[in-house]
Amino acid sequence: MSKSYVSEAMREAVGRRLRLQVSYPVSESDIRKWALAVYYPRAPPQEFIDPDYARGRRWGGIVAPQEFNPFNWVCACSEGIEPPAQADAPDRTEIMLGIEPPHLHFQLNGGLETEYGEPMRPGDVITSISRLAGYYEREGRLGRMLFTLTEDIWTNQRGEFVKRTLSTGIRY
Amino acid sequence: MPQADDPHTARVGDTLPPFVRKTGFHNWNRYAAVNYEFVPIHMDDDAGRAAGYPSAFGMGNLQWAYLHNLLRGWLGDTGRITRLSVQFRAANVKGQTVAARGEVTAVRDEPEGRVLELKVWTEADHGQTLAPGRASVLIDPRP
Numbered sequence: 289m290s291k292s293y294v295s296e297a298m299r300e301a302v303g304r305r306l307r308l309q310v311s312y313p314v315s316e317s318d319i320r321k322w323a324l325a326v327y328y329p330r331a332p333p334q335e336f337i338d339p340d341y342a343r344g345r346r347w348g349g350i351v352a353p354q355e356f357n358p359f360n361w362v363c364a365c366s367e368g369i370e371p372p373a374q375a376d377a378p379d380r381t382e383i384m385l386g387i388e389p390p391h392l393h394f395q396l397n398g399g400l401e402t403e404y405g406e407p408m409r410p411g412d413v414i415t416s417i418s419r420l421a422g423y424y425e426r427e428g429r430l431g432r433m434l435f436t437l438t439e440d441i442w443t444n445q446r447g448e449f450v451k452r453t454l455s456t457g458i459r460y
Numbered sequence: 461m462p463q464a465d466d467p468h469t470a471r472v473g474d475t476l477p478p479f480v481r482k483t484g485f486h487n488w489n490r491y492a493a494v495n496y497e498f499v500p501i502h503m504d505d506d507a508g509r510a511a512g513y514p515s516a517f518g519m520g521n522l523q524w525a526y527l528h529n530l531l532r533g534w535l536g537d538t539g540r541i542t543r544l545s546v547q548f549r550a551a552n553v554k555g556q557t558v559a560a561r562g563e564v565t566a567v568r569d570e571p572e573g574r575v576l577e578l579k580v581w582t583e584a585d586h587g588q589t590l591a592p593g594r595a596s597v598l599i600d601p602r603p
Contacts, residue, residue, distance in 0.1 A: 325490040326525040328481075333532070346537040346600075354541055355521070355528045360496035374499070394501075394511050397520035399593075401545035430512050456547075 293390040293434040293459075294423045298382065302422050306384045306438065307368035311358035311414040319352045319410065326353065351407035354451070358414045378459050381420060381436055390434060390459070398435060398456035405449035413445040421454060434459040464564060467538045467599050470576055476562035479530040483518050484554045491522045508553075517551035523558070523582045523591045530560035530580065531595055539573065539599040544580070546593030556584040562595065574599040 316339065323332035335342040335350065342350040352358075371380045379389030408414060421437040436457040442450040464474030481487060488502050497519055500507035508516040524546060531541050552558055559582065566577035576599060581592040 322494045325487075325494040326522065326529060328487055328490050346540075353525070353528060353532070354544075355525050357495055360494065396511075397548055399545070399547040400520075400524055401543075403543050404541055407540075 293392065293425060293432070295388065295390070297387040298390070298423060301382075301385045301387055302420055304385060304420055305368065306381065306418040306420055307366060307371075307416075309359050309363045309367075309416045310365040311416075312362070312364045314352060314356075314358050314408050314410055314412045314414070316350055316410045318358070319350055319356065322356050323353060326355075347407060347409075349409065351409050354402075354404055354407070356408055358408065358412075359416060364413070381438070381457070385420065392434060392459040394460055396458045398458040400456075401454045403452045405451060406444060408444070408450060414442050414450060415444075416440055416442050428458075428460065430460045432460070464534070467535055467576065467597070468574070468602060470564050470567065472564055472567060474564045476530060476534045476578075479526055479533060479560040480557060481526065482555075482557045483522075483552055485516070487522065488516075488518050491519055491525070495519070495521060497521065505554075508551075513551050513553060515554045517553045518558075520546075520548040520591070523548065523552060523560075526558060526560040526582055527562075527580050527591070527593060527595070530562055531578075531597060534562070535597060535599075539597050541595060542575075542598050543596040544593065545595075546580070546591045548591050550584075550588065550590045552582070552584065552590055558582050558584055558590065570598075572598060573601050 320337055323336035335345045339350050369384050369386055371384050378392045378395040382389035418438055418440040421439040424435045426433050438455050440453045444450055462474055464470040492498050501511050502519055505515045562578045562580040564576055565579050568575050576597050578595040580595045582590045584590055
């Protein structure tokens with residue numbers, strides 16, 4: 289059995305906040321572009337494109353697809369150590385915590401688990417608070433792998449619950 | 461398995477109309493642009509091979525979106541997704557046709573409406589499962 293990737297400092301960091309982010313107001317244009325990308329090459333449903341059409345549907349107006357990300361490209365406010373610009377930088381989590389990382393070479397998205405509350409509408413300002421939720425290790429096809437669990441809770445400008453996501457990153 | 465056309469009358473064992481897309485750089489680049497996900501393994505075959513795969517491969521987050529598209533397309537205005545989970549087990553490599561599929565596994569009535577539990581997954585050509593998961597949806601009471 290090879291040495292554990294999880295150091296004492298990493299173990300002690302479980303439960304700590306990684307980052308607080310506040311989005312710029314969600315725009316109809318952001319929602320349209322997102323819908324165009326995730327339905328490509330076919331046209332997305334009209335309720336993501338046309339406000340008049342959306343007014344007569346379930347939500348009474350345009351809402352974002354549930355998996356929409358208002359923190360991409362740039363956000364209005366961020367507290368915490370800025371992560372590396374590259375989204376799959378393997379040491380991202382520990383850099384944000386200010387601790388020594390395990391220096392692995394690759395990071396993959398292992399899975400997601402989300403509970404949804406209020407939908408995101410144009411004009412909404414979303415706050416995200418993410419925390420390190422845990423580490424575990426397993427032997428895999430590519431050798432010993434480090435699994436990192438991150439919890440991210442989003443609320444809107446009225447303090448309403450938008451979603452809670454538990455994500456699993458896999459490093460090797 | 462019968463296909464469930466109306467979520468209000470869905471039964472255990474009913475399947476959802478699949479959401480299907482042929483995948484490659486055209487899809488992934490568009491998704492990278494909206495999610496700021498400019499990651500070499502999704503843009504460059506050499507980077508995909510260096511990570512242990514036969515080519516560049518698609519984002520797990522786009523598989524995630526396809527599962528939402530599957531559920532949204534079926535629900536229409538009848539209800540909403542309340543929970544979704546997925547594990548990314550295999551890579552969506554270039555040129556695969558990906559189908560997001562679902563099957564109703566439980567139906568129960570709650571005070572706020574009918575809750576359906578579903579098994580959901582994405583699969584590639586020849587039925588290879590890429591990303592299995594679970595979903596809960598809440599069906600609004602009929603007006």
